[in-house]
Amino acid sequence: MTISRRTLMVTSLGATAASFVGGRAAYGASWHGPQPRLLASDLTSPAAFTVDLPFPPVLKAISAEPGVDRYALEVRSSRLEILPGFQTTVWGYDGLFPGPTFETRECQPISLTLRNELPVPIAHHLHGAHTLPESDGYPTDLILPAAFNGHVHADRRAVTSQVSRVYQYPNDQRPSMLWYHDHRMDFTGPQVWRGLAGMYLTRNDEELNSPLPLGDFELPLHICDRSFERNGNFKYPSLDPELKEKMGVEHSFMGGVLGDVVLVNGAPWPRFTAAQTLYRLRLLNASNARWYELQFQTNGQLLPFTQIGTDGGLLRSPVRKDSILLTPGERADIVVDFSTLPLGSTAALTNRRAQGRMSQIMRFDISHQSKPSGTIPAFLSDIRPLERTGVSRIRDFHFSYHSRAGWLINNRPFDPERIDADPAFGSTELWRISSDAEHPVHLHGVHFQVANSGWHGHHQAEVSWKDTVALRARQRVELLIPFTASRGRYVFHYHNLEDEDMAMMANFEVI
Numbered sequence: 001m002t003i004s005r006r007t008l009m010v011t012s013l014g015a016t017a018a019s020f021v022g023g024r025a026a027y028g029a030s031w032h033g034p035q036p037r038l039l040a041s042d043l044t045s046p047a048a049f050t051v052d053l054p055f056p057p058v059l060k061a062i063s064a065e066p067g068v069d070r071y072a073l074e075v076r077s078s079r080l081e082i083l084p085g086f087q088t089t090v091w092g093y094d095g096l097f098p099g100p101t102f103e104t105r106e107c108q109p110i111s112l113t114l115r116n117e118l119p120v121p122i123a124h125h126l127h128g129a130h131t132l133p134e135s136d137g138y139p140t141d142l143i144l145p146a147a148f149n150g151h152v153h154a155d156r157r158a159v160t161s162q163v164s165r166v167y168q169y170p171n172d173q174r175p176s177m178l179w180y181h182d183h184r185m186d187f188t189g190p191q192v193w194r195g196l197a198g199m200y201l202t203r204n205d206e207e208l209n210s211p212l213p214l215g216d217f218e219l220p221l222h223i224c225d226r227s228f229e230r231n232g233n234f235k236y237p238s239l240d241p242e243l244k245e246k247m248g249v250e251h252s253f254m255g256g257v258l259g260d261v262v263l264v265n266g267a268p269w270p271r272f273t274a275a276q277t278l279y280r281l282r283l284l285n286a287s288n289a290r291w292y293e294l295q296f297q298t299n300g301q302l303l304p305f306t307q308i309g310t311d312g313g314l315l316r317s318p319v320r321k322d323s324i325l326l327t328p329g330e331r332a333d334i335v336v337d338f339s340t341l342p343l344g345s346t347a348a349l350t351n352r353r354a355q356g357r358m359s360q361i362m363r364f365d366i367s368h369q370s371k372p373s374g375t376i377p378a379f380l381s382d383i384r385p386l387e388r389t390g391v392s393r394i395r396d397f398h399f400s401y402h403s404r405a406g407w408l409i410n411n412r413p414f415d416p417e418r419i420d421a422d423p424a425f426g427s428t429e430l431w432r433i434s435s436d437a438e439h440p441v442h443l444h445g446v447h448f449q450v451a452n453s454g455w456h457g458h459h460q461a462e463v464s465w466k467d468t469v470a471l472r473a474r475q476r477v478e479l480l481i482p483f484t485a486s487r488g489r490y491v492f493h494y495h496n497l498e499d500e501d502m503a504m505m506a507n508f509e510v511i
């Protein structure tokens with residue numbers, strides 16, 4: 001497969017812009033490109049709030065040697081009960097969906113040996129991690145299965161591995177919740193949809209010794225949407241059900257696939273039996289294309305909550321909110337206080353950007369008393385705002401869609417071998433990024449601060465570290481990016497996985 005074939009295919013699809021937005025309304029009247037589209041399941045989805053919220057197991061190290069903890073994961077197919085009474089074939093890390101959760105410590109390096117037992121290549125990306133490029137999961141740095149002669153994207157710099165590969169994660173960064181997922185060139189959307197994603201937490205003593213809720217009162221929540229076939233399998237509009245030869249999705253879904261079942265930690269619209277106290281929620285939007293504007297509702301009222309962190313760890317101080325926007329790839333760290341809710345009451349986590357069943361995420365049933373689980377300190381962490389005076393270079397990137405040429409960044413489709421920016425190691429740059437349509441943009445290998453006000457002014461109002469940022473249509477967002485983590489080649493891209501598969505990506509190389 002070459003770029004020209006891809007461009008040709010996109011060209012032939014240009015006229016078939018999808019008409020359904022699935023609760024999104026902000027593309028703007030002048031936007032005629034593809035938009036996310038709802039994929040209807042072939043079965044009746046289960047009643048909400050009947051399944052208990054599960055938690056992925058914490059992955060145990062296979063050995064702890066001086067200087068490094070060693071982990072291993074096998075990527076394989078398995079059958080899981082996701083919808084009550086149905087079996088779903090899943091591609092999972094250790095056969096699980098979501099994959100096991102990593103619990104790691106700041107500056108305690110780990111190595112991960114990943115073994116690919118699937119029939120297709122994989123690429124393994126730890127989203128939000130500062131790693132050397134060979135451990136980043138560049139889209140063409142594939143782990144090939146034992147025998148494979150299907151589609152592999154041409155890239156002379158790619159380092160492919162046979163069957164297994166070792167990734168090194170130094171954890172030399174601010175503690176936060178990262179997540180890992182497949183990043184195979186041209187096939188990220190379908191492979192993540194089939195289950196290749198999981199959560200990864202890093203912590204340090206400062207955070208563990210803080211009064212924030214911990215243990216039973218800290219809930220990692222992997223939120224995504226899926227659609228199902230009549231037999232209970234995941235439904236996805238892939239052009240190639242085997243994912244061996246032909247990349248891409250059916251024409252009408254090229255703007256993104258929206259499922260019609262919400263899964264939290266792999267369970268449909270679950271419920272959680274909660275105590276009358278504070279809970280810390282580690283929120284991840286692991287959807288391919290769905291946006292969430294999350295709120296808590298109790299007894300017909302909004303229940304305000306407190307944001308304490310973002311993609312890149314804790315904020316300086318807590319921020320009170322009624323809602324929070326979470327676009328694909330983003331994380332939020334929040335504390336919700338159930339101490340004032342009566343026993344027997346409920347609090348629903350809802351999505352303002354969807355209607356009907358899809359506006360529901362999960363429910364907390366306030367069922368018992370508890371001693372206080374913690375408090376929220378007034379000071380959370382030290383974040384110094386980056387100054388524009390320290391910027392060594394300004395770059396502009398515009399993400400656009402053209403009916404003839406497809407998805408483009410600065411009028412070019414993705415080419416793994418073309419470097420689109422070459423920041424110097426140790427420098428800080430100002431990137432001004434804009435987009436024809438609303439989209440999240442993710443940079444690998446770095447964190448940044450948003451220098452101007454972001455989405456509707458309520459998303460990036462505080463100084464925070466981010467690796468994924470939501471763009472409004474035709475809005476220019478300014479990112480202050482220190483390139484201090486590592487030298488090497490990394491990608492930046494739309495984090496709408498179907499669009500990413502359609503070449504909405506570019507390279508930077510830190511030199």
Ligand SMILES: [Cu+2]
Nearest residue numbers: 127181329442
């Ligand atoms: Cu990601």
